[in-house]
Amino acid sequence: MQTFKTLLLREWMQHRFGWLLLGGIPLAIMVPLMIFGQIQMDHLPPPLLVALMFAAGYTFFLMVLIGGSAAFQAPGLARRDRQDRSIEFWLSLPTSHSASVGATVVMNLWLLPLMAFGMAAAGGVVSALIAVVRVHGLDGLTQMPWGTLMAVWLTGVARLSLGMVLGTLWLAPFAFGAMAASAWLKRWGVAVLAGVLLIGSQILDKVYHLPWLVTQLQLQIEHAGWAFLPTMQGKQGPNEGIDSLNEMVSNIGTFVAHDTALALGDLATPRFIISLAVAAGCFGLMVLRRARG
Amino acid sequence: MNDTNNTLIRAENVSLHYGKKVALDSLNFSIDKGRVVGLLGHNGAGKTSLMKAMVGLHDHEGRLDVLGFEPRRERVKLLQEVTYIPDVAILPRWARVEQLIELMSGLHPKFSAERARTLLKRTSVKPTDKVKALSKGMVVQTHLALIAAVDAKLMILDEPTLGLDVLSRKAFYGMLIDEWCDGERSVLISTHQVEEIEGLLSDVMMLNEGKLVLNIPLDQIEDRFVALKHDPQAAEAIAAAHPILRYRQQGESAALFDGAPPPHVASLGRRMRPSLVDLFVALTRAPEINPQR
Numbered sequence: 001m002q003t004f005k006t007l008l009l010r011e012w013m014q015h016r017f018g019w020l021l022l023g024g025i026p027l028a029i030m031v032p033l034m035i036f037g038q039i040q041m042d043h044l045p046p047p048l049l050v051a052l053m054f055a056a057g058y059t060f061f062l063m064v065l066i067g068g069s070a071a072f073q074a075p076g077l078a079r080r081d082r083q084d085r086s087i088e089f090w091l092s093l094p095t096s097h098s099a100s101v102g103a104t105v106v107m108n109l110w111l112l113p114l115m116a117f118g119m120a121a122a123g124g125v126v127s128a129l130i131a132v133v134r135v136h137g138l139d140g141l142t143q144m145p146w147g148t149l150m151a152v153w154l155t156g157v158a159r160l161s162l163g164m165v166l167g168t169l170w171l172a173p174f175a176f177g178a179m180a181a182s183a184w185l186k187r188w189g190v191a192v193l194a195g196v197l198l199i200g201s202q203i204l205d206k207v208y209h210l211p212w213l214v215t216q217l218q219l220q221i222e223h224a225g226w227a228f229l230p231t232m233q234g235k236q237g238p239n240e241g242i243d244s245l246n247e248m249v250s251n252i253g254t255f256v257a258h259d260t261a262l263a264l265g266d267l268a269t270p271r272f273i274i275s276l277a278v279a280a281g282c283f284g285l286m287v288l289r290r291a292r293g
Numbered sequence: 294m295n296d297t298n299n300t301l302i303r304a305e306n307v308s309l310h311y312g313k314k315v316a317l318d319s320l321n322f323s324i325d326k327g328r329v330v331g332l333l334g335h336n337g338a339g340k341t342s343l344m345k346a347m348v349g350l351h352d353h354e355g356r357l358d359v360l361g362f363e364p365r366r367e368r369v370k371l372l373q374e375v376t377y378i379p380d381v382a383i384l385p386r387w388a389r390v391e392q393l394i395e396l397m398s399g400l401h402p403k404f405s406a407e408r409a410r411t412l413l414k415r416t417s418v419k420p421t422d423k424v425k426a427l428s429k430g431m432v433v434q435t436h437l438a439l440i441a442a443v444d445a446k447l448m449i450l451d452e453p454t455l456g457l458d459v460l461s462r463k464a465f466y467g468m469l470i471d472e473w474c475d476g477e478r479s480v481l482i483s484t485h486q487v488e489e490i491e492g493l494l495s496d497v498m499m500l501n502e503g504k505l506v507l508n509i510p511l512d513q514i515e516d517r518f519v520a521l522k523h524d525p526q527a528a529e530a531i532a533a534a535h536p537i538l539r540y541r542q543q544g545e546s547a548a549l550f551d552g553a554p555p556p557h558v559a560s561l562g563r564r565m566r567p568s569l570v571d572l573f574v575a576l577t578r579a580p581e582i583n584p585q586r
Contacts, residue, residue: 002399003399003400005399006396006398006399006400007400009395009396009399010396013387013388013392013396014385014387014388081385084383084385084386084387085381085383086383086384086385086386088379088380088381088383089379089383089384089385089436090385091350091379092348092372092376092377092378092379092440093372093397093400093401094368094369094370094371094372094373094400094401094402095369095400096368096369293345293350293351
């Protein structure tokens with residue numbers, strides 16, 4: 001365990017700067033823009049709604065940015081140590097190949113994005129407070145139902161954090177597949193994988209009338225979306241019939257608990273087990289590539 | 294070199310192939326504790342392949358026992374007892390020296406951070422230095438300080454001073470001998486700079502095209518090989534006795550024999566100690582340019 005923690009520490013040392021920038025720079029841009037720019041609204045929503053709109057908007061924007069960054073850099077991680085020529089140094093240390101690859105994956109696909117998400121959530125609160133002051137003045141802060149705001153915010157952050165973990169698990173076959181392809185085929189890896197999946201699925205569908213692959217890819221992405229935002233599941237839930245913000249806010253606990261149950265329940269399906277098996281296979285390919293030196 | 298209790302490395306019929314190319318061809322040898330063994334050979338002779346097989350980074354055929362471990366299967370356990378500097382070892386450029394010490398502390402159970410810092414004080418490298426800011430010589434010194442701080446039984450160095458200037462090479466070997474070799478620990482070192490390490494070695498192994506052409510303690514070289522310095526007039530008679538090498542030394546003709554030359558030939562010259570460089574040239578030259586062999 002000590003070895004794995006140290007391997008995680010190595011990933012943190014190497015990549016923290018980029019992720020901290022990702023979490024911090026948007027806030028550094030957003031704050032002066034909100035303070036010195038203009039915020040226009042057709043009607044004046046209550047302070048709680050203003051706060052929730054800005055917090056959610058900022059956090060969601062950053063979440064997309066974080067997800068995009070993680071997906072963009074994942075293939076390169078598989079070749080990182082080879083490209084900077086430090087691989088021989090790491091291979092000379094008494095660490096297993098699976099632990100080394102595992103630490104890279106866990107830190108860069110889960111822990112660092114979660115950390116950046118935490119920064120995004122904190123930034124969301126800052127932007128929300130600035131927005132309330134700009135729209136309602138300082139009175140907005142005194143009118144704010146702080147208990148409700150914090151309850152909604154904490155519940156939302158907890159749900160989205162879980163969503164990031166689960167969503168990444170659902171997308172692991174794609175991420176690990178891209179990493180394995182990159183490890184074995186170098187710069188052509190992602191192109192080959194994308195070609196096989198996208199073009200191959202279209203050819204199977206359009207030419208041979210076998211839509212199986214394209215359907216599976218769509219369903220996989222759909223399930224990943226449900227993990228992030230389970231209201232997309234379209235299943236019966238307590239959110240049905242909620243028309244007003246007040247109702248939704250007052251039911252947020254029940255709503256999120258139910259959504260969480262749905263998202264977790266989605267893990268107990270053959271599709272998830274198979275997708276984990278595919279991801280494990282791709283992980284094995286990465287380990288094998290590292291073991292071959 | 295063959296006391297079973299003292300033997301650290303034992304190779305029996307070890308072969309290694311890259312496709313159809315033979316990199317190592319049925320090697321048999323053993324290395325005892327307390328020895329400083331030079332592994333000499335031209336580029337492509339198989340030195341790196343042998344060293345990588347010894348630390349479990351290459352598959353091989355035959356039996357290879359390193360400190361009682363089967364390297365490929367027990368690489369992690371083995372590398373806790375064996376330290377290794379690969380030929381293309383480059384410390385990660387993003388790291389600071391202090392970070393590497395911290396990482397080694399967590400990754401290597403026998404690493405002493407305190408000793409590493411003490412060893413680094415012998416160099417001009419500071420703990421706060423970034424690897425990318427160090428010269429090549431300083432990086433190699435840092436690497437040696439890191440692995441010399443591991444309480445291992447065997448150090449394997451693959452061309453550790455390649456590309457370094459003479460001062461850096463001297464500093465490297467100085468630190469190696471002063472700080473690591475204690476009569477109990479062993480070193481296996483490969484290099485092209487034969488003349489520079491001759492004084493450090495207790496044994497020498499020479500590889501030529503994957504074959505072990507020499508494996509001998511240095512103090513036995515003079516017993517087995519005879520070098521004769523002779524007048525030009527005696528050249529024909531000397532050549533007729535089939536020396537393994539004819540060369541010039543300090544302006545005089547010389548010949549090297551494997552074993553004692555016939556008495557009538559020996560009387561034609563003055564016996565001298567054969568140098569490792571001449572032995573290396575004699576035993577590893579390609580047949581087309583060394584037709585005497």
